Amino acid sequence: MMNFWDRQKELFNSDYYKPPQNIRETKDHLFFQFAGNMIYYFVLLDKHTNSIQSIGRTNDKLDPAIIYSDETYFYGHLSPGIIANYMQGGGDLYTTTFFKDLDVTKLDKYDNPIIIKFKLAPPS
Numbered sequence: 001m002m003n004f005w006d007r008q009k010e011l012f013n014s015d016y017y018k019p020p021q022n023i024r025e026t027k028d029h030l031f032f033q034f035a036g037n038m039i040y041y042f043v044l045l046d047k048h049t050n051s052i053q054s055i056g057r058t059n060d061k062l063d064p065a066i067i068y069s070d071e072t073y074f075y076g077h078l079s080p081g082i083i084a085n086y087m088q089g090g091g092d093l094y095t096t097t098f099f100k101d102l103d104v105t106k107l108d109k110y111d112n113p114i115i116i117k118f119k120l121a122p123p124s
Contacts (some may be wrong), residue, residue, distance in 0.1 A: 019075050025068035029053075031074065041068075044120075074120075077113040084109040090120055 030045040046054045060112040068075040083093065083104065093099040101113075 004021070022066060024066050024074060026069050026074065027071050028118070029120055072119050073117050076116045076118075078116065079113050080107050080111040081109040083107060083114075
């Protein structure tokens with residue numbers, strides 16, 4: 001790891017180098033990201049069954065970056081610039097769970113990030 005910064009691109013292009021990062025935890029779930037092959041993946045784990053509920057990629061530009069968690073909630077943020085670019089590219093926010101009530105006409109791409117607070121259903 002001492003040479004990490006000098007060899008960062010080589011390490012992230014490797015399928016064998018996938019360090020967990022951005023680890024967040026609630027009482028029911030564990031969230032983390034890892035990098036591999038120049039793509040960031042994110043994983044949601046059910047702590048009660050010790051099983052993976054979902055694995056995703058960051059290629060969906062509307063995935064909020066998870067920045068904090070407490071016992072019940074995850075908190076994420078999303079830049080208004082990303083939303084503006086998504087809308088200009090023909091994206092539809094009104095079909096998404098997080099943004100269906102957002103008034104995009106009042107949103108400037110240089111505004112502060114939007115903070116999203118959400119919780120997942122407890123495991124059944």
